[in-house]
Amino acid sequence: MESKLLQKLKYASQLTAQEKHIVDYILNNPEVVFDSTAHELAQQTYTSSSTIVRLCKKLGTKGYPDFQLKLALEYQQLPSASAMQKQDSPFAEQGNVLAAIDSVPYLYQQALEDTRRMLKAPVLLRIANWVKASGRIDIYGSDMNYYLAQQACAKWNELGISAIAHNSPNMHYMNTMNPNSNTLSFVISHTGENQSMIEAAKVLSNKQMKVIAVTGNNHSTLSRHCDETLLAYGYNEQLRLSKMSSMVSVLYIFDMLYMGSISDTY
Numbered sequence: 445m446e447s448k449l450l451q452k453l454k455y456a457s458q459l460t461a462q463e464k465h466i467v468d469y470i471l472n473n474p475e476v477v478f479d480s481t482a483h484e485l486a487q488q489t490y491t492s493s494s495t496i497v498r499l500c501k502k503l504g505t506k507g508y509p510d511f512q513l514k515l516a517l518e519y520q521q522l523p524s525a526s527a528m529q530k531q532d533s534p535f536a537e538q539g540n541v542l543a544a545i546d547s548v549p550y551l552y553q554q555a556l557e558d559t560r561r562m563l564k565a566p567v568l569l570r571i572a573n574w575v576k577a578s579g580r581i582d583i584y585g586s587d588m589n590y591y592l593a594q595q596a597c598a599k600w601n602e603l604g605i606s607a608i609a610h611n612s613p614n615m616h617y618m619n620t621m622n623p624n625s626n627t628l629s630f631v632i633s634h635t636g637e638n639q640s641m642i643e644a645a646k647v648l649s650n651k652q653m654k655v656i657a658v659t660g661n662n663h664s665t666l667s668r669h670c671d672e673t674l675l676a677y678g679y680n681e682q683l684r685l686s687k688m689s690s691m692v693s694v695l696y697i698f699d700m701l702y703m704g705s706i707s708d709t710y
Contacts, residue, residue: 636664
């Protein structure tokens with residue numbers, strides 16, 4: 445007879461896409477639970493430690509250590525443990541383009557759900573109203589954030605809303621800006637500690653311009669110099685594919701604001 449925890453894993457309902465993916469991964473690779481911490485399992489499934497812990501509690505355990513213990517005890521009691529030996533999972537293979545068919549959607553979904561969970565509706569609505577009332581939109585970002593800024597600006601420009609991306613603070617431009625020009629500025633920095641982006645926010649804030657930080661750190665230096673903060677998925681150089689998740693998160697934020705602009709434009 446199949447163990448109770450394994451039954452829950454196979455037939456659990458009301459799980460998120462990430463949780464379903466974790467369950468499938470564990471069912472195909474049960475021994476990985478015994479050898480991995482919650483953080484390591486999160487890395488292998490391209491999810492987060494908090495998602496792992498939430499899943500464990502949904503399955504009736506007190507947390508990941510309790511889940512590990514109960515699964516280990518039940519695994520030992522199975523009549524044929526060899527039937528559950530760790531199998532080769534294409535999802536875990538690095539550099540496998542076929543594995544990406546499954547892994548990329550889960551990666552995107554995690555970034556979108558985590559970003560959505562961090563959003564505060566009143567803040568988003570307030571910024572959306574600033575976008576509608578603005579005469580121009582400036583978006584500042586360096587490196588890959590500059591390309592995200594360009595994409596966001598291209599969409600607004602298609603609607604006839606003037607928007608320009610800046611890959612560095614143009615001090616002459618910012619210092620000569622008319623505070624009454626009704627320009628709305630976004631400054632992107634995943635850590636919130638990029639010095640050039642902080643400097644841009646300082647100059648704009650000192651001119652009494654509305655500035656919004658798009659960052660993964662609500663308590664960053666950048667946030668302190670902005671009127672509002674939109675939290676994006678936190679970029680961590682030590683986590684694989686974190687950069688991809690951060691990019692998806694930022695695009696999601698700007699696309700929501702873009703969708704709000706469409707309703708009034710058309």
